[in-house]
Amino acid sequence: MSIVELKNVSRVYRNGDHEQRALDHVDLSLEEGKFIVILGPSGAGKSTLLNLLGGLDSPTEGTIIVNGKDISTLTENELADYRAETVGFVFQSYNLIPTLTVIENVALVKEIAINPLSSHDMLREVGLADHIHQFPSELSGGEQQRVSIARALAKNPQILLCDEPTGALDSETGVMVLKLLLSMARDMKKTIIIVTHNQNIAKMADVVIRVKNGKIKSCEEQEKPLTVEEVDW
Numbered sequence: 001m002s003i004v005e006l007k008n009v010s011r012v013y014r015n016g017d018h019e020q021r022a023l024d025h026v027d028l029s030l031e032e033g034k035f036i037v038i039l040g041p042s043g044a045g046k047s048t049l050l051n052l053l054g055g056l057d058s059p060t061e062g063t064i065i066v067n068g069k070d071i072s073t074l075t076e077n078e079l080a081d082y083r084a085e086t087v088g089f090v091f092q093s094y095n096l097i098p099t100l101t102v103i104e105n106v107a108l109v110k111e112i113a114i115n116p117l118s119s120h121d122m123l124r125e126v127g128l129a130d131h132i133h134q135f136p137s138e139l140s141g142g143e144q145q146r147v148s149i150a151r152a153l154a155k156n157p158q159i160l161l162c163d164e165p166t167g168a169l170d171s172e173t174g175v176m177v178l179k180l181l182l183s184m185a186r187d188m189k190k191t192i193i194i195v196t197h198n199q200n201i202a203k204m205a206d207v208v209i210r211v212k213n214g215k216i217k218s219c220e221e222q223e224k225p226l227t228v229e230e231v232d233w
């Protein structure tokens with residue numbers, strides 16, 4: 001079943017007389033529970049696409065259907081509900097609050113989530129049960145990113161949107177984070193959408209989307225994606 005459907009979606013930024021078509025008449029259909037990687041050169045429109053899927057921005061034209069609901073025409077308040085209920089975000093910079101402990105950082109989402117999961121359970125899920133009372137500065141980069149994944153999961157979203165989630169990590173730690181994200185798709189049926197410049201991550205994907213000049217150049221299903229161990233990092 002398709003969880004995301006874009007029909008004729010464009011996003012145009014206007015700056016005085018200049019018009020930047022960040023997304024240009026995009027059609028796309030994504031299935032639930034897949035590990036999806038979006039590749040493309042700088043300025044191609046990847047973040048714009050992620051922002052639209054995340055309800056952080058709205059299209060200039062076209063419709064975006066998520067879970068059968070058109071999110072392209074929602075009001076600001078309705079978009080806030082959509083974000084709280086349906087999507088979790090993981091960014092390259094972990095965006096943790098330095099003065100809160102690990103568990104407090106994760107528990108914060110309870111304030112906005114409609115149907116949150118236990119912060120303890122999610123931290124156990126990402127292998128950080130023994131670190132819950134530490135501050136972010138006392139953790140490694142990979143551990144901090146796992147806290148941000150636990151925080152995204154605690155919202156209990158169906159879709160995890162990840163913008164260069166391993167961009168700030170060394171390859172060994174990055175592999176650990178990718179393993180975790182992959183298990184979220186395989187074991188928890190989350191739809192994982194990762195924007196990256198790293199072609200290697202695409203080798204693990206169920207679906208690889210290539211974006212260029214605001215258009216989808218290709219959207220390919222991989223019958224036999226490699227396991228994390230099979231990829232030559």
Ligand SMILES: Nc1ncnc2c1ncn2[C@@H]1O[C@H](COP(=O)(O)OP(=O)(O)OP(=O)(O)O)[C@@H](O)[C@H]1O
Pocket residue numbers: 013014015020021022040041042043044045046047048049
């Ligand atoms: N808020 C904005 N105002 C004006 N132009 C924008 C805005 N956001 C993005 N753009 C432009 O839209 C185009 C697509 O940008 P986008 O950030 O989606 O690309 P990207 O593929 O994510 O690039 P990168 O890999 O460098 O992050 C670029 O030309 C960018 O300059």
